[in-house]
Amino acid sequence: MGSIALRGICKSFGGIEVIHGIDLEIANGELVVFVGPSGCGKSTLLRLIAGLERPSSGLIEIDGRDVTRLGAADRGLAMVFQSYALYPHMTVRQNLSFGLENLRMPKAEIAARVAEAARMLAIGDLLERRPAQLSGGQRQRVAIGRAIVRNPTAFLLDEPLSNLDAELRGTMRAELAALHDRLGATMIYVTHDQIEAMTLADRIVVLRRGRIEQVDTPLNLYNRPANLFVAGFIGSPAMNLFRTEARGGRAVLPGGIDLPVPADGPVVLGIRPQHLHPAGPDEAGIPAELRLVEALGAETVLHGITDSGEPLVAVIDGQPAVTRGQRLRLAFDPADMHLFDAGGRRIG
Amino acid sequence: MLPFVLAARVLEPVLALWQRRTGHAGMIAVFLIPNMTIFGIFVIVPLVLNLLYSFTGGAEILLEQRPWVGMQQYERLLDCQNHLQPMTCREDQFWRAVHNTARFVLSQVALMVTVSMITALILNRRIAGRGLWRAVFFFPVLLSPVVVGLIWRWILQREGLLNLIVVRLGGDPVIWLNDRFWAFAAAVGVSTWAHMGFYTLILLAGLQAIPRDLYEAAEMDATPPSRVFWRITLPLLGPNLAVVLVLALIRAVQIFDEAYVLTGGGPGTATMFMTQYIYEVGFASFLRNPGLAAAASILMGGLLVVLTLIQLALSRRAERMRQR
Ligand SMILES: Nc1ncnc2c1ncn2[C@@H]1O[C@H](COP(=O)(O)OP(=O)(O)OP(=O)(O)O)[C@@H](O)[C@H]1O
Numbered sequence: 001m002g003s004i005a006l007r008g009i010c011k012s013f014g015g016i017e018v019i020h021g022i023d024l025e026i027a028n029g030e031l032v033v034f035v036g037p038s039g040c041g042k043s044t045l046l047r048l049i050a051g052l053e054r055p056s057s058g059l060i061e062i063d064g065r066d067v068t069r070l071g072a073a074d075r076g077l078a079m080v081f082q083s084y085a086l087y088p089h090m091t092v093r094q095n096l097s098f099g100l101e102n103l104r105m106p107k108a109e110i111a112a113r114v115a116e117a118a119r120m121l122a123i124g125d126l127l128e129r130r131p132a133q134l135s136g137g138q139r140q141r142v143a144i145g146r147a148i149v150r151n152p153t154a155f156l157l158d159e160p161l162s163n164l165d166a167e168l169r170g171t172m173r174a175e176l177a178a179l180h181d182r183l184g185a186t187m188i189y190v191t192h193d194q195i196e197a198m199t200l201a202d203r204i205v206v207l208r209r210g211r212i213e214q215v216d217t218p219l220n221l222y223n224r225p226a227n228l229f230v231a232g233f234i235g236s237p238a239m240n241l242f243r244t245e246a247r248g249g250r251a252v253l254p255g256g257i258d259l260p261v262p263a264d265g266p267v268v269l270g271i272r273p274q275h276l277h278p279a280g281p282d283e284a285g286i287p288a289e290l291r292l293v294e295a296l297g298a299e300t301v302l303h304g305i306t307d308s309g310e311p312l313v314a315v316i317d318g319q320p321a322v323t324r325g326q327r328l329r330l331a332f333d334p335a336d337m338h339l340f341d342a343g344g345r346r347i348g
Numbered sequence: 349m350l351p352f353v354l355a356a357r358v359l360e361p362v363l364a365l366w367q368r369r370t371g372h373a374g375m376i377a378v379f380l381i382p383n384m385t386i387f388g389i390f391v392i393v394p395l396v397l398n399l400l401y402s403f404t405g406g407a408e409i410l411l412e413q414r415p416w417v418g419m420q421q422y423e424r425l426l427d428c429q430n431h432l433q434p435m436t437c438r439e440d441q442f443w444r445a446v447h448n449t450a451r452f453v454l455s456q457v458a459l460m461v462t463v464s465m466i467t468a469l470i471l472n473r474r475i476a477g478r479g480l481w482r483a484v485f486f487f488p489v490l491l492s493p494v495v496v497g498l499i500w501r502w503i504l505q506r507e508g509l510l511n512l513i514v515v516r517l518g519g520d521p522v523i524w525l526n527d528r529f530w531a532f533a534a535a536v537g538v539s540t541w542a543h544m545g546f547y548t549l550i551l552l553a554g555l556q557a558i559p560r561d562l563y564e565a566a567e568m569d570a571t572p573p574s575r576v577f578w579r580i581t582l583p584l585l586g587p588n589l590a591v592v593l594v595l596a597l598i599r600a601v602q603i604f605d606e607a608y609v610l611t612g613g614g615p616g617t618a619t620m621f622m623t624q625y626i627y628e629v630g631f632a633s634f635l636r637n638p639g640l641a642a643a644a645s646i647l648m649g650g651l652l653v654v655l656t657l658i659q660l661a662l663s664r665r666a667e668r669m670r671q672r
C-alpha cells in the first residue's frame with residue numbers, strides 16, 4: 001500500500017512561508033509529477049513528504065496514518081536525490097545493502113534483494129565498484145537501486161534525470177516508466193522537464209509560489225488548463241495569448257476574427273501554436289510578419305509579430321515555403337480556443 | 349599605498365628588461381631569490397652549522413675553536429645498557445627526556461585528536477552562537493606560548509585560581525605543579541588547550557565538506573546516529589583525521605615553550621622534554637656542551653623528518669580523495 005495525503009500543509013523557513021496550504025491526495029500505485037518554475041517549492045514539498053523537513057502546519061498521512069510527527073526513517077519511503085547522494089566510500093553493493101543492514105535484515109535476504117535489484121537495473125557487474133568509477137547513468141541506476149531494495153511504501157524522486165544528457169535522459173525515462181509498471185508502487189516525481197512530466201505522469205501537480213495551480217492528468221492539463229499560468233506552463237512552445245474585450249457575447253481578434261464568447265468584459269483568448277495554420281483565401285486569419293522560421297523537418301516553428309506588436313508562434317506540419325520577413329495570416333478552429341477571464345481563470 | 353605604487357613603477361622597467369634578457373627561467377629566479385635568501389640564511393645555514401657542531405667537542409662557542417670528534421657525541425647519546433631504563437644510559441638526562449617526550453606525545457596526541465574531534469562535531473551542529481564558539485576555541489592558538497604558560501601557572505600555582513576554588517569548595521589545596529603526575533597532566537592539558545582550536549578547524553572544514561545529502565540519504569535509510577558516525581562521518585573524514593594526527597604528532601614531539609614556562613621541566617625531571625634537554629645542554633647549563641646538544645637535535649630532526657614525510661604523503665592522499 002502507498003496512498004499519501006497532504007492536508008493543509010504549510011512550511012516556513014525562518015519566518016518566510018514558502019508552502020501555503022497544500023491539499024493533495026495520491027492514490028496507491030499512482031505516479032504523480034510535481035512541476036513548476038524554479039523556486040516554487042517542489043523540492044520542499046517532496047522533502048516534507050519524505051520527513052526531511054517538518055511542516056509548520058498541516059497533516060501528512062500515509063495509508064491513512066498520520067505520520068506528520070514521524071522522522072524520515074519511520075515513514076517507510078525511499079528517496080532518489082538529484083545529486084544521487086551515493087556513499088562515495090562504499091562499493092555499489094555496500095550502498096545498496098546499507099539501508100537493509102540498518103533494519104537488521106538477515107544477510108541472505110540482503111544478498112537476495114541486492115541481486116534482484118541489480119538484475120532489474122542491469123548493474124550486476126558494477127557491484128564491486130565505487131560511485132566515482134561509474135558513469136552518470138550508472139550512478140543514477142544505483143541510486144534507484146538503493147531505493148528499490150528497501151521495498152518502500154512510495155518512491156520520492158527529486159529531478160532524478162536532470163544530471164544526465166538528453167539521450168540518456170530519454171532512455172532512463174522509459175526505464176523508469178517500465179519500472180513503475182513492474183513495481184506498481186506509488187511514485188512522486190519532481191521535474192523541470194515537460195516531456196518527462198507528460199510522458200510519465202498519471203497526474204501532474206502544477207505548483208507556483210508554494211500553491212497548487214492545478215492537478216490533473218497530462219492530457220486534461222493540456223486540453224483544459226484551469227488558468228493562464230497552467231496554460232502558459234504546459235505545452236511547448238507556450239500558448240499564444242491575446243488580451244481583448246468581449247461585448248455582447250462576442251470578441252474580436254486582429255484580422256477581423258469575430259468569435260462568440262460566453263463572457264463580457266476583458267478576457268484573454270489562448271490558442272496553442274500547434275492549432276494555428278496558414279489561413280485559406282476566404283478564411284479569416286491573424287495577420288503577422290514572420291521574424292524567425294525554425295524548420296525542424298517534420299514541423300516548422302514560425303515566430304511572428306502581429307500588427308499590434310504582440311508575438312505570435314505557430315507550429316506548422318511539414319516544410320511550408322515561407323521565409324523571414326514574409327506576411328502571413330494564421331487561422332484556427334474556434335473549438336481549439338481557450339478562454340480566460342480577467343483574473344486568469346478558465347471560462348467554460 | 350603610494351610607496352608600493354612608486355616601487356612598482358621603478359621596478360617594472362628593470363624587471364621587463366631582465367625578462368627580455370633571460371626569458372621565463374630568469375623570471376622564476378627573480379621571484380624565488382628573496383624567499384630563498386631568507387630561507388637559506390635562517391634555515392639552511394643553521395642546519396649545516398648544527399650538523400658540523402654535532403661532530404665537534406668541548407665547551408667553546410665558535411666553531412673554529414672546537415675540536416673535531418667525529419661520531420663521539422652520537423655514541424655518547426646512544427650509549428645505553430637498556431634504552432628503556434634511562435638510569436642505565438650514559439646520558440641519562442637525554443633518555444629521560446626521550447621517555448618523557450614519548451609519554452607526552454602518546455597522551456597529548458590521543459587527547460588532542462579526541463577533544464578536537466568532539467569539539468568539531470559539536471561546532472558542526474546548528475547550535476546557537478556557533479561563530480562565537482569557533483572564535484573562542486581558536487583564540488588560544490593566537491596566543492604566544494609564553495602567555496599560555498604564564499596564564500596556566502597563575503591558575504595552577506600554590507596560591508593560584510584553581511586552589512582558590514578548591515579551598516572555597518572545602519578541599520585542601522594541592523600543589524599541582526610540584527606533583528609529578530599533575531605537572532605532567534598539566535603540560536598535556538595546557539598544550540592541548542592551546543592548540544586544539546587549530547585542529548578543530550581542520551576537522552570542521554572536513555566535516556563541512558561532507559555533502560549534506562549523504563546525511564539525508566542515511567536518514568532515509570533509517571541509519572542510527574552511531575552508525576552514521578562510524579560508517580559515514582569517520583570514513584569521509586579519514587584523510588583530514590590523518591593529517592590532524594600527524595601534525596599533532598609533529599607538534600607534540602617539538603613541545604617546549606608552554607611546558608617550559610609552566611613547569612620548567614619539573615618537578616625534578618618529570619616534565620623535561622627533548623627540546624628542553626637540547627636547550628639546557630647547549631645554552632643554559634653550567635657545563636654547556638654545544639656538540640652534544642647539536643647531536644641530540646640532529647637525532648630529533650631525523651625523527652621529525654620521518655613524521656613530516658608521512659604527513660606529506662597523507663595530505664597528498666587526502667587531496668586525491670577529495671578530487672575524486
Ligand atoms: N532550507 C531552506 N531555507 C530557507 N529557504 C529555503 C530552504 N529551502 C528552500 N527554501 C526556499 O523555498 C522556496 C522553494 O524552494 P524549493 O527548493 O522547494 O524550490 P524548487 O521548486 O525545488 O526549485 P528548483 O526547481 O529550482 O529545484 C525557495 O524560495 C527557496 O528559496
Ligand SMILES: [Mg+2]
Pocket residue numbers: 042043044
Ligand atoms: Mg528543487
